[in-house]
Amino acid sequence: MTQRTWFITGVNSGFGRAMTEQLLERGDRVAGTVRKRDAVNDLSETYGENFWVETLDLTDTADIRPLVDKAFTDLGTVDVIVNNAGYGLFGAAEELTDEQVEDALDTNLLGSIQVIRAALPHLRGQGSGRIIQISTFGGQAALPGGSMYHATKWGIEGFVDAVGQEVAPLGIGVTIVEPGGARTAFRYGSAKLGPAIDAYAASPASFARTMIESGTQLSPGDPVKMAEAIIASADQNPAPKRIVLGTDSFNMITGALTARLADVQAQQDSASATDFPAGE
Template identity: 65%
Template sequence: MTQRTWFITGISSGFGRHMTEQLLERGDRVAGTVRNMEVMNDLKAKFGDLLWIAKLDLTDTPAIRQVVDNAFNTLGHIDVVVNNAGYGLFGAAEELTDEQISHQLETNLIGSIQVTRAALPHLRLQGHGRIIQLSTVGGQVAFPGGSLYHASKWGIEGFAESVMYEVAPFNISVTIVEPGSASTNFRYRSSTLAPKIDAYEASPAFHARRILEEAKAPSLGDPAKMAAIIIESVDQNPAPKRIVLGSDAYSTIHKALTERLAALEAQKDLAFSTDSPANT
């Protein structure tokens, strides 16, 4: 097996931690970012130089560029860049504070955009690379109570899909990963709730709040299995544009896309009727 070098944001927990552990066990090198360096002491002690760690807050664009540049310069090359770090923000749109809105978009959307932008000059120069963008079932389907989280994920999917065509001539591929629920810290430890407005107890948005407050809803997905599939996808050529993980993600996305296509087809005559006669 060829040794690869990976750059992964947010390796302290969740998919980032699972991927890092699996990659190091098989002998790959990982350059990972965290907000608290101490949480990686165990893996650093075990794997030594195979693990390169940097402290990074994705809301700090100059720091993103510095960390990415340092990783490439220190390690010589990086084969795979994984935009993994992010968190959930839940509550009705009216309940969200301005600060929460800005931080969600700066982390989940702008942070991933800037990591990709910082990595692309290096990937072009070395003549190859793979970018993996972690999204979610919520990047294809929207639920009440998650408006800003969905905005960040629908936004990053549009960005990633456009970039995959822009960089294909440089032998750089992009894959979007859309997991369903998984047994990680994301839902009950990493997610943030908006301040409560009592009127929204009558809204479907309140269901998202109840799920987080009760912390009892089960998660179907096995994050270790999901991480393994993400890793294995790098061996696929051509790279998959999207990977859906979890039976809940598959069923929900399939239903949404089927309904969306049916609605589009129902509007075909209407759409065509707006063309200018001079152009038909």
């Protein structure tokens, strides 16, 4: 087993916490970010110098590059960058406030983009490294009531997909992780809802609101097993482009891609009809 140093955003809960606990237990070093430092006091007390932690709010984008630089300076080498921090914003698009939209974009999309951009010069200098972006099946499939969450995840997947192709010749591997529902605090802890508009009570968008407000639907995914799979991906060479975790994720993604491919393939003739004639 290779000993590594990991930089992980949002290590106080969810996949970030599960990964950090597993990595520290096996002897790896973790540089973690949190919004509230006291949320991980137990990890600092237990693992000492192997756990480097700083506070970071991803919406404060100007703070991201200096903090990433500090992690590399303090630790010497960082082998794996994990963009984990984020949250779900749900409700019909019209129900969301402008402030909610901006915060979701800043956290889930712009924050992740800037973490990667800040890490790339260091990884290039090392001539090696991995970038792991935590996404969701919602980065490939879309459901009513999740328009803004999907916007952030489809956006980050497009960005990371392109970056992976840019840096592959530089010895840097890039992986997108697409989990299904997991029993973390994501759904019934950190998820946010826009103010309800009565007209959408009869819309399919209301399903997301009803599910979150009821707090009773258990997710099928085991976050410990998912964290193990994410960690194991760092040993795969070449880096897997995508990792699908959970039966629900597999079913949602394959269904969405199959339907989209069928829509596109049905337009082959009409698509080519808009080209200039051959030879012109």
